[in-house]
Amino acid sequence: MSSSNAIETFELRKVYNETKVAVQGLTLQVKRGEVFGYLGPNGAGKTTSVKMLLGLVHPTSGSAYLLGQPIGKLSARASVGFLPEHFRFHEWLRADEFLDLHGQLYGMSKADRAERIPKLIELVDLTEATNRRLSTFSKGMIQRIGLAMALLPRPALVFLDEPTSGLDPFGRLLVRDVIRAARNEGTTIFLNSHLLSEVEVTCDRVAFIRQGRVIRAGTIDELSGGLVRVRIKLDEISDGLLAELAQWGERVEQVSDQEIEMNLPDEARSADLNTWLVSNGVRVYAFAPHQLSLEDLFLQIMEAPTAEEIAA
Amino acid sequence: MTSQAQTRTMPQAGLTSRPHIGALHQILVIARLTFREAQRRRLLWLGLGLGIVFVGLFSTGFYFAHKECTESGCLAARSGFGDLFANTFLMAGLYVVNFLVVMVTVLTSVGTLSAEIDSNTIHSIAAKPVRRWQIVLGKWIGHALMLMLYAFLMAAGLMVAIYIISGYVAPNPLGGIAIILLEALVTLSISMLGGSRLSTLANGVVVFMLYGVAFIGGWVEQIGGALQSQTAVDLGIASSLIMPSEGLWRYAATLMQPSNPFALGVTPFSVTSQPTPAFVLYAVIYSLAALLGAMIIFTKRDF
Numbered sequence: 001m002s003s004s005n006a007i008e009t010f011e012l013r014k015v016y017n018e019t020k021v022a023v024q025g026l027t028l029q030v031k032r033g034e035v036f037g038y039l040g041p042n043g044a045g046k047t048t049s050v051k052m053l054l055g056l057v058h059p060t061s062g063s064a065y066l067l068g069q070p071i072g073k074l075s076a077r078a079s080v081g082f083l084p085e086h087f088r089f090h091e092w093l094r095a096d097e098f099l100d101l102h103g104q105l106y107g108m109s110k111a112d113r114a115e116r117i118p119k120l121i122e123l124v125d126l127t128e129a130t131n132r133r134l135s136t137f138s139k140g141m142i143q144r145i146g147l148a149m150a151l152l153p154r155p156a157l158v159f160l161d162e163p164t165s166g167l168d169p170f171g172r173l174l175v176r177d178v179i180r181a182a183r184n185e186g187t188t189i190f191l192n193s194h195l196l197s198e199v200e201v202t203c204d205r206v207a208f209i210r211q212g213r214v215i216r217a218g219t220i221d222e223l224s225g226g227l228v229r230v231r232i233k234l235d236e237i238s239d240g241l242l243a244e245l246a247q248w249g250e251r252v253e254q255v256s257d258q259e260i261e262m263n264l265p266d267e268a269r270s271a272d273l274n275t276w277l278v279s280n281g282v283r284v285y286a287f288a289p290h291q292l293s294l295e296d297l298f299l300q301i302m303e304a305p306t307a308e309e310i311a312a
Numbered sequence: 313m314t315s316q317a318q319t320r321t322m323p324q325a326g327l328t329s330r331p332h333i334g335a336l337h338q339i340l341v342i343a344r345l346t347f348r349e350a351q352r353r354r355l356l357w358l359g360l361g362l363g364i365v366f367v368g369l370f371s372t373g374f375y376f377a378h379k380e381c382t383e384s385g386c387l388a389a390r391s392g393f394g395d396l397f398a399n400t401f402l403m404a405g406l407y408v409v410n411f412l413v414v415m416v417t418v419l420t421s422v423g424t425l426s427a428e429i430d431s432n433t434i435h436s437i438a439a440k441p442v443r444r445w446q447i448v449l450g451k452w453i454g455h456a457l458m459l460m461l462y463a464f465l466m467a468a469g470l471m472v473a474i475y476i477i478s479g480y481v482a483p484n485p486l487g488g489i490a491i492i493l494l495e496a497l498v499t500l501s502i503s504m505l506g507g508s509r510l511s512t513l514a515n516g517v518v519v520f521m522l523y524g525v526a527f528i529g530g531w532v533e534q535i536g537g538a539l540q541s542q543t544a545v546d547l548g549i550a551s552s553l554i555m556p557s558e559g560l561w562r563y564a565a566t567l568m569q570p571s572n573p574f575a576l577g578v579t580p581f582s583v584t585s586q587p588t589p590a591f592v593l594y595a596v597i598y599s600l601a602a603l604l605g606a607m608i609i610f611t612k613r614d615f
Contacts, residue, residue, distance in 0.1 A: 016614075054439040057614040074441040078333065084435040090345070092352045104341045105440040107333035149436065 005065075006032045006157045006188035007053065012062035013212075014048050022048040024212035025062065030205075032156070035179060035189040037203035039196070039294075041302060045212035046192050047085055050159055054082055067156055078106060081150035085161035085192070087142065091135040095126055095145055098134055099152060106153040120148040125174060139166040147178060157188045164195055176202055200294040208301045216301050223301070224292040226266045230273070233259050233286035241282065248273050251300060258285070263292070263300070338442045342450025343457070350420060350458050359416055363466045366412070370405045371473035377401070378478050392570075398480035399569060405470040406568070410492055410561050413463045414523060417499040421455045422516045425507035425610060434615055445607035452504055452603055459496045467492055484567040491564035491592065495557050498595055499523070501602035502555070508610040522555040530558030552587070556595040563587040 007030035014023040023045040030036045040046050051057040053064055055072050069076040089098060096117055103113040121130050124144040134142060143166055150158050160179070164172045172195075179189055179202050193199050199206060200220065207217035216223055230249075234241075237254055245252050249264040264270045270289040277284050292300070350356045378397070381387045387394040425448070428434040438444060467489045474480055482488065502522060506515035533548020535541075552559035566586050 051435075051615065056435060056438055058612070074333070074443070077439065078441040080439070082436070082439045084432060084439075086432040087436065088431045088433045089436060090349065090433060092349060101341070101345060102436070102440065105338065105437065105442055107337070107441065146436075 004032055005029045006034075006067055007036075007065070007190065009049075009053070009064040010062055012049070012052060012064050013060050014045070014052060014057060015060045022212060023052070023059075026209070026212065026214060028207060028214055028217070030188060030190060032188050033183070033186050034204040035183050035191060035202050037199040037206035037294075038190060038192045038209065039199065039206055039298060040209035044209045046209060047161060048212075049209070050161055050190070050192060054080070054159065078153060079156040081153060081155035081158040083143075083146045083150040083158075083160045083163055085165075087146045089134055089142065089146070089149075091137075092133060094131055094133055095121060095137075096130050098145060099148060102149050103152055108153065116152065116154075120151060121145075123151075123178065124148045140168060140171045143167055144171065144174070147175065151178070151182065151187075155187060157190065158182065159190045159192070161192045162194065163191070164193060164198055172198065196294040196298055206294070208298065210302060220292075220294060220297065223297055227292050228264050228267055228270055228289045229261060229292050229296050230264055230270050230287065230289040231255075231259060231261050232277070232284065232288075234277075235283040235285065245273075248276075263296070264289070333441050335443065335446055338446045339450040339453065342437075342442075342447055343454040346424065346451045346454025347458055350454075355420055356458060356462075359462050360465065363412075363462065363469070366408070367466065367469035367473060370470060371477065374398075374401050374405075374474065375477050394478065395480055395570060398474055398478045399482055402470060402474050402480075402482055403565060403569065405474075406467060406488070406492070406564075407561070409463070409466045409470065410495065410564070412466065413459065413492060413496045414499050414557060416462060417455075417459050417496045418503055418516065418519050418523070420458070421451075421500050421503040422507060422519060423512035424451050424455065425504060425606070426510060426512040426515055429615060430511065432615075438615060444611040448504060448508065448603070448607045448610050452500065452606075455500050455504075456497055459500060460493050463493050463496055464489060482568040483570055488564045488568035491560050491567065494592070494595055494599070495560040495564070498556055498560065498599045498602075501599040501606070505602040505606040505609070508606040509613065523557055525551050526555035526558040529554075530562060534562075552591070553594070556591070556598055559587045559591055560595055563592060 007028065009026050009028045012023060012026040013021075015021050026045070026049055038046055038049070048057055052059045053066060053071055055077065059071075064071045066073075066076040067079055090101070093101065099117045099120065100113055103117065108116070118127075118130070121127055124147055126141060126144055126148070129137065129141060134145065137145065143163065147160075147163060150160065160175075163175050163179075167175065176198065179191070182189060189202075191199060191203060205217065205219050206223070207214045208223075209215065235258065237258065237260060242252060242254065242260070245260065245262060248269070249262045252260065252262040255261050264273065267289060270287075274284065274287045277287075347356075378387075378401075381397060387397060425434075428437070434447075437447060471482065471485050474482075499519070503515065503519045506518050510518065529548045529551020531548075532544050532551070536544025536546075536548060563586075
């Protein structure tokens with residue numbers, strides 16, 4: 001176990017009722033101070049993984065460490081913030097009372113709570129709602145007060161499970177800003193989100209999980225391996241042309257009557273393809289290569305067979 | 313709201329080491345939360361308000377009944393009849409108080425664990441540096457304090473009213489109240505045991521059914537005692553072992569009724585098959601075991 005990692009898991013596994021495998025064997029390292037995106041389709045085991053790390057679900061086997069301490073140790077949890085996915089709070093509390101309660105559970109002193117809570121409420125733009133009960137809050141406001149709760153103990157590590165669901169664009173921008181500010185202070189952020197565009201702009205590294213296993217992890221550049229996606233507009237698209245293009249790259253898709261998108265191994269290859277099209281008499285109206293987006297990567301990685309599937 | 317991407321900074325940045333958080337601290341935080349929830353949701357005030365109305369109605373009824381009997385001379389007709397009259401009234405009132413305490417216990421505590429699990433509210437609490445058993449114990453203490461306050465005020469209110477109107481003081485008033493409080497704690501513990509595993513609805517059904525079994529069993533035992541049917545008495549004892557609530561009420565009633573010839577077999581609250589002090593000890597152990605079970609189950613389960 002390395003002390004430079006905020007999270008380490010070794011073959012962490014969860015099986016419900018001895019039959020339903022939620023997490024097959026999670027092995028993962030998240031470095032201290034990074035913003036880490038945790039991605040996968042519905043039912044991949046993302047939320048169960050987070051719950052195991054936070055002690056809400058007991059692992060069937062395997063081991064895991066938070067901030068260098070075995071999961072379940074209370075001293076580690078005192079430095080961990082968490083915004084749950086299906087968050088519901090004690091809605092009869094006022095916003096300041098709610099944060100005060102959680103501050104007490106974190107063992108913060110009264111003076112510390114009195115100083116920090118107003119600042120966090122301001123951080124999430126809820127100053128005017130400080131004395132309002134949570135039952136009167138909109139979903140977005142609840143999300144933001146939840147974010148303040150997650151940041152309350154000056155955490156070394158924060159788990160944000162779908163932090164932007166239910167937020168309008170302003171709210172999403174706010175969350176993004178808060179994540180960046182926290183990272184600048186050295187906080188490790190574990191971000192579980194379906195909004196790939198959010199993950200793309202905020203995360204240093206990502207892991208793709210499928211059937212409860214990490215199938216790829218790294219920076220977006222590392223994961224794309226130099227691949228570029230190119231969008232080509234032509235005067236007409238024939239089956240013969242599509243077959244020819246399939247030999248140049250992968251994931252050839254006709255996106256409209258005149259447009260094709262496909263992956264190429266690198267930018268040099270895209271220049272060669274452009275030259276080849278023109279020299280073969282194909283009229284090219286537009287040729288736009290761009291780096292693979294996280295969504296492109298997600299689809300590519302999720303659609304590819306795993307090593308186990310290939311072996312089978 | 314405007315973007316403050318360049319200017320938004322974390323307040324009081326930097327990691328701090330915090331002293332060890334004691335178990336008692338966490339338990340008291342949860343207990344205060346539970347108490348405050350009852351207060352904020354107006355459960356406490358409604359309970360106390362309606363309790364005061366009940367005590368007021370009871371006092372008014374007793375006042376006029378006592379006055380009527382005093383004026384007609386029936387209370388002076390036989391020695392000790394005035395005490396029996398007041399005691400019967402008091403036991404009737406306490407019987408209702410006892411029933412209300414059990415109902416309030418079940419209704420306030422039945423979802424204290426299960427509803428928070430169902431709504432996922434528990435996620436934000438259980439992920440904190442707090443042990444699961446501390447959550448259960450904190451909630452138990454919060455509910456227990458609230459119920460003890462409620463039961464004590466109601467029972468003491470009736471006794472004070474009886475005393476002011478007639479000058480009568482029941483035997484062992486504090487002992488009787490203590491047993492009624494114990495009954496509330498037994499019900500609370502069993503409700504929390506169910507709530508640690510079952511849904512709120514299922515838990516409510518189970519606790520009320522257990523109370524029903526104990527209630528019927530208590531009457532079977534009383535009738536069996538009067539008819540000298542050992543089988544019926546044994547059935548009643550078995551039901552009291554399954555759920556000691558009714559047995560505790562009978563013990564409390566025994567404590568608070570005078571041991572004179574008028575009491576035995578005369579009033580509706582007379583006890584023909586009397587629980588022993590060992591039964592009270594059993595109820596204490598039963599309550600603690602249920603609480604311990606709730607802690608263990610709640611600790612082991614997944615959310």
